[in-house]
Amino acid sequence: MAAVAPVPSGRLLACDGNEAAALAVALARVDMVAVYPITPQSSLVEYLAKFIADGRLQAELVDAEGEHSVLSVLQGAALAGARTFTATSGPGLAFMFEPYLRTPGLRLPIVMSIVTRDTLTPQCVWGGHQDAMSVREAGWVQMYCETVQEVLDTTIIAYRVAEQRDVMLPVNVCHDGNYLSYGTARIELPEQDAVDRFLGAPDVNWHAALDPDRPMAVDPLTGGPGGAGPATFVRYRRGQCAGMHRALDAIRDAHREWGRLTGRNHAPLIECYRMEDADFAIVTLGSMTGAAKDAVDEARAAHRRVGLVKVKTFRPFPATDVADALRKLRAFGVVDRSVDFAWNCGPLYREVVTALQGGTRSPTSRSFIGGLAGADLTVEHFQDVIETVGQMRDVAGPRDTVWLDAQE
Amino acid sequence: MPAYNTIVFHADRCDGCGKCMLACAQAKSASDSPQRARLEVLADDAGRFELAMCRQCADPECVPSCPAAALAKNAATGVIEWDHGKCIDCLLCTVGCSYAGIALDEAAGHVVKCDQCGGDPACVRACKPGALEYLTMARIYEEVGSLEDLFVQGLAGCQGCNTELVMRHTLRRVGPDTVVAAPPGCVPGMGAVGYNGLTGTKVPVFHPLLTNTAPMLAGLKRFYKRKGRQVTALALAGDGGAADVGFQSLSGAAERGEEILFLVIDNEGYMNTGMQRSSCTPYGAWTSTTPVGRESHGKSQDAKNLPLIMVEHRCAYVATASTAFMADFYLKLDRALQASKTGFAYLHVYSPCTTGWRFPSKKNIEVARKAVESNFVLLWEYTPTAGLRLTRSVDDPAPLSEYLEVLGKYRHLTPEQVAHLQRHIAENVATIKRHAVAEAPVSPASTPPGISSVRALQGPAASQA
Numbered sequence A: 001m002a003a004v005a006p007v008p009s010g011r012l013l014a015c016d017g018n019e020a021a022a023l024a025v026a027l028a029r030v031d032m033v034a035v036y037p038i039t040p041q042s043s044l045v046e047y048l049a050k051f052i053a054d055g056r057l058q059a060e061l062v063d064a065e066g067e068h069s070v071l072s073v074l075q076g077a078a079l080a081g082a083r084t085f086t087a088t089s090g091p092g093l094a095f096m097f098e099p100y101l102r103t104p105g106l107r108l109p110i111v112m113s114i115v116t117r118d119t120l121t122p123q124c125v126w127g128g129h130q131d132a133m134s135v136r137e138a139g140w141v142q143m144y145c146e147t148v149q150e151v152l153d154t155t156i157i158a159y160r161v162a163e164q165r166d167v168m169l170p171v172n173v174c175h176d177g178n179y180l181s182y183g184t185a186r187i188e189l190p191e192q193d194a195v196d197r198f199l200g201a202p203d204v205n206w207h208a209a210l211d212p213d214r215p216m217a218v219d220p221l222t223g224g225p226g227g228a229g230p231a232t233f234v235r236y237r238r239g240q241c242a243g244m245h246r247a248l249d250a251i252r253d254a255h256r257e258w259g260r261l262t263g264r265n266h267a268p269l270i271e272c273y274r275m276e277d278a279d280f281a282i283v284t285l286g287s288m289t290g291a292a293k294d295a296v297d298e299a300r301a302a303h304r305r306v307g308l309v310k311v312k313t314f315r316p317f318p319a320t321d322v323a324d325a326l327r328k329l330r331a332f333g334v335v336d337r338s339v340d341f342a343w344n345c346g347p348l349y350r351e352v353v354t355a356l357q358g359g360t361r362s363p364t365s366r367s368f369i370g371g372l373a374g375a376d377l378t379v380e381h382f383q384d385v386i387e388t389v390g391q392m393r394d395v396a397g398p399r400d401t402v403w404l405d406a407q408e
Numbered sequence B: 001m002p003a004y005n006t007i008v009f010h011a012d013r014c015d016g017c018g019k020c021m022l023a024c025a026q027a028k029s030a031s032d033s034p035q036r037a038r039l040e041v042l043a044d045d046a047g048r049f050e051l052a053m054c055r056q057c058a059d060p061e062c063v064p065s066c067p068a069a070a071l072a073k074n075a076a077t078g079v080i081e082w083d084h085g086k087c088i089d090c091l092l093c094t095v096g097c098s099y100a101g102i103a104l105d106e107a108a109g110h111v112v113k114c115d116q117c118g119g120d121p122a123c124v125r126a127c128k129p130g131a132l133e134y135l136t137m138a139r140i141y142e143e144v145g146s147l148e149d150l151f152v153q154g155l156a157g158c159q160g161c162n163t164e165l166v167m168r169h170t171l172r173r174v175g176p177d178t179v180v181a182a183p184p185g186c187v188p189g190m191g192a193v194g195y196n197g198l199t200g201t202k203v204p205v206f207h208p209l210l211t212n213t214a215p216m217l218a219g220l221k222r223f224y225k226r227k228g229r230q231v232t233a234l235a236l237a238g239d240g241g242a243a244d245v246g247f248q249s250l251s252g253a254a255e256r257g258e259e260i261l262f263l264v265i266d267n268e269g270y271m272n273t274g275m276q277r278s279s280c281t282p283y284g285a286w287t288s289t290t291p292v293g294r295e296s297h298g299k300s301q302d303a304k305n306l307p308l309i310m311v312e313h314r315c316a317y318v319a320t321a322s323t324a325f326m327a328d329f330y331l332k333l334d335r336a337l338q339a340s341k342t343g344f345a346y347l348h349v350y351s352p353c354t355t356g357w358r359f360p361s362k363k364n365i366e367v368a369r370k371a372v373e374s375n376f377v378l379l380w381e382y383t384p385t386a387g388l389r390l391t392r393s394v395d396d397p398a399p400l401s402e403y404l405e406v407l408g409k410y411r412h413l414t415p416e417q418v419a420h421l422q423r424h425i426a427e428n429v430a431t432i433k434r435h436a437v438a439e440a441p442v443s444p445a446s447t448p449p450g451i452s453s454v455r456a457l458q459g460p461a462a463s464q465a
Helices: A017-027 A042-053 A067-079 A090-095 A097-106 A130-134 A148-163 A192-199 A229-262 A286-301 A319-326 A347-356 A379-390 B019-029 B092-096 B122-126 B137-144 B162-174 B213-226 B239-243 B247-255 B306-311 B326-339 B361-373 B400-404 B415-439 B451-464
Strands: A012-016 A032-035 A060-063 A084-088 A111-116 A141-144 A171-176 A184-188 A270-273 A280-284 A306-311 A313-315 A331-336 A364-369 B006-009 B040-043 B049-052 B071-073 B080-082 B102-105 B110-113 B132-135 B178-181 B232-238 B261-266 B317-322 B345-350 B380-383 B387-390
Touching: A012 A017, A017 A042, A017 A111, A017 A148, A017 A171, A032 A042, A032 A067, A032 B213, A042 A060, A042 A084, A060 A067, A060 B213, A067 A084, A067 A090, A067 A097, A067 B213, A067 B247, A084 A090, A090 A097, A090 A130, A097 A229, A111 A130, A111 A148, A141 A148, A141 A229, A148 A171, A148 A184, A148 A192, A148 A229, A171 A286, A192 A229, A229 A313, A270 A286, A270 A319, A280 A286, A280 A319, A280 A347, A280 A379, A286 A306, A286 A379, A306 A319, A306 A379, A319 A347, A331 A347, A331 A379, A347 A364, A364 A379, B019 B040, B019 B122, B080 B110, B092 B102, B122 B132, B137 B162, B137 B326, B162 B178, B162 B232, B162 B261, B162 B326, B162 B361, B178 B213, B213 B232, B213 B247, B213 B261, B232 B239, B239 B247, B239 B261, B239 B306, B247 B261, B261 B326, B306 B317, B306 B345, B306 B415, B317 B326, B317 B361, B326 B345, B326 B380, B345 B361, B361 B400, B380 B415, B387 B415, B400 B415
Parallel strands: A032 A060, A032 A084, A084 A111, A111 A171, A141 A171, A280 A306, A280 A331, A331 A364, B178 B232, B232 B261, B261 B345, B317 B345
Antiparallel strands: A012 A184, A141 A313, A270 A306, B006 B132, B040 B049, B071 B080, B102 B110, B317 B380, B380 B387
C-alpha cells in the first residue's frame, strides 16, 4: 500500500478551533474516535472522519447512534486499552450524562472536547459555557482554551495529563462554540516526533481491563450497610479525589514540558495578565479573554491599575493560585459566560469567592454575566466591567449580579 | 461412556395413526406398505401403544448373537450397523433382540433395522402428535459436559432460577476468551459481577449501565479486532434493559453490525428490582407496577416482540430459545456464536421467573415447556440469507389454559382477558408464519428443522470444544 501523508505537522496553518482540535487528536495518534453530530462541534468530528477515511489517521471510527453510545463505545475501547477521543456540545453532553458521570470513577483517561454551547431552554444553538458548567461536579478535568492555538496544544496536553498514572482521569478540553469552533487563526503545528515523545504509547487500562489475558471483574458492586462495602466505596472515592488533586501538578508539568518542546508556554492553571501592582482585576474564562486583555491594555494606558486573571483549569479548581492572585486587590469582577441558578451569579464567580474564604482579607467583588447564547463579549463590555469594579468600595457583602446584555 | 442421539417414544402422545411406519417404508424401502417399515407401533389389549424398534443398545444382544460379525455398533453415531456383505441370513440376531428391533423383511429377503436415517429420522418427521422425538441432547453431554463452568459456585439466584441455568450453559459454551457484560438485572443481582472486591465470573466481567451494554461491548470488540485479537463480546442482558431504556443503543449496535453476541434473558419484566412491568411483559400479567385492583387488572398492553424487531435490523443471526428445549438452545447458541464473529447476533431466551411469576420453583422447566407447547412462546431463527424459519411446529398447540393456570401472575384473568391473549397468540403465529413464508428461500434445498443443521455445525463446534 502506498504511504499516505499523515496530517500536517511542523508548519504554519490557518484553521478554526474545530480543525485544530481534530489535528491535535490525529497527532496524538488515538486508536478510536466515536462521533455523533451536534452544533457547534460537528465539523470537528467531520475532520476526524475524513482523516480516517483518507488513511491519514490510523484509527477506528464509530458512527454511533447518539452521544450516550459515543461515550459508551469509548469506555469499552478504553477498558480494552485504546486511546480514545470524542467531542460534543450542549444537548449532546446532556444526553451523554449517564456514562459521563461514570467515566471518572472508572478512571478512564478519555479526552473529550466540549465545544461549548448554551443549554436549553430557551432554545439556542449558540455558544455559552452552560453545558460544560452543568457537568462541573462530575469529576472530569476541565480546561478552557482562549485561542485556536491553545485548543490544539491543550488537546495534546490533555492526553498526557489523563494518562499520567497518578491521575488517570478523563479530560474535557473546552473551547467556545462559535468564537473558537469557527473562528480562524494562524497556528503553529508541532512536529509529529515531538508529540510522540511527549505522549509516549497509550497507557490506558493498566489498572482496570476487560481482557481475557488478565481476567477481572471491573467495577463490581460495592457498598451496602455493613461489612467491607462502604469502606471499599470510600476508598475508590477518595482515590478519585486524590487523582483530581494531583492533576493540578500534572497539568503544570505537562504545560512546562510542552513549552520546552514547542516554545509555546501557555499558563497551565491561571494566567496573570498585567497583575503586578494592580488594585483591580477582571477574572475571565475562555475566548472572552482576548477582548478583556485589550480593555485592560487601554485602562493601563490610561494609568489605571487594572489587571486580568484568566482561569484555564477549572476542574480541579486551582484555589490557591486564584486566591494568591486576587487576595491583595481592592476589588475584582468575574465575568461568566454561564449562570449559577442557585446563587444568581456566575459559576466561576462562586468558585473564586469560595477560594478566597479563610484568608486574612477578601477583596470586594462582583459577578458579571455576559456572552450568553452566542452574544459577543466586546472590549466595550470589559470597559464597563473595569469601570464598575473601579467604583466598588471596600465593603464586604453581597452585590447584585450585573447582566451585561440585559435590556433594562 | 459416550452419549448418543436417540429416538424416544412417548406412548401417551401416540394415536396409532401409523404414519411413522409409512414414512419409514417409503424412506428406506421405497414402498407404501407399512409392513416394510423398520419400526412397528402395536396396541395392547388396553389400547396403549408400544413401539417395536431398534434401541441402538449400548450393550446390544444382537451383535454377539451374529456368527458372521455382520452387526457392529458405530462408536461415533451409536447406531448398530448391519453389513449386508457379511450377513449369512441366519436370523439369530432377531432372536437375540428383546425389542423386535431387527426383523426379516421378506420382500427384501434379509433382515432390516433402523439406522436413524443418518440423523434425520423420517418417522419422527411424520409423527404429528410428537410421540416420536429425536433427542439430540447427546451432543450437549459430549461437547459441553466437560467444559468448565466459568461462573463461580453459589450464585445467589432465587431458588429454581432459570436465568442461572442460561448463564452457566451459555458461558461454558462460549468459553474463556470472552468479555461478559451484564447490565443491571438478575445476572449481576445474583453476584455474577461480584461484590466488594470479589468476582462471580472467571472471565473478564463488567457491569455496564442498563442503557449502554451494546455500545460498550462494541468499542471493546472493535479495538480487539483492530489489534488482531479474537475475543468474544458477550452480553447477558435482561428484557427490560434491552427492550426499554437500552433499546436505542441495542438498535444502533445491531444496525452497525457490531460483532457482539447479545443474549437477552426474557423473564417478562424487571424482576431484579421487584417485578415491575417492562415492554416485554405480556398482556394481563400482574406485576408490581401493573397491579390488580378495582380499576385495573394487570398489564393492559401486549408485549413488544423484541426478537422480531431485531430481525428487521437484518442482524447476522436472530433466534428465540427456551430452557425447556436445550438441544435447540445449544444449536442456536452455536449459530449465534459463529455469527457474532462477523456481525450482530441476537439470542432471545424465555426464562420463567419463579419469584415474579408466582409459581413453585420446581416447576420452572415445566412452565418453560408449556409456554412453548401452547404457542405463548414461539421458537424460530433467522439469518439474512436463509430467512426466518420456525424451529418447532406451531401447529396443533396445547391449550393455553394449561400454561396460564400454573402461573399466579395470571390468576385474576377474566375470560375476556384470556380471549385477548388467545387472539394475540394467533396474531403472533400468523405474523411469524408470514415472515417465514416471506423470508425463507424458495429453494427446495430448504430442509426441515432437524439434524441437517446439526451436521453443519459439527465442524466449528468440534474445533472449539
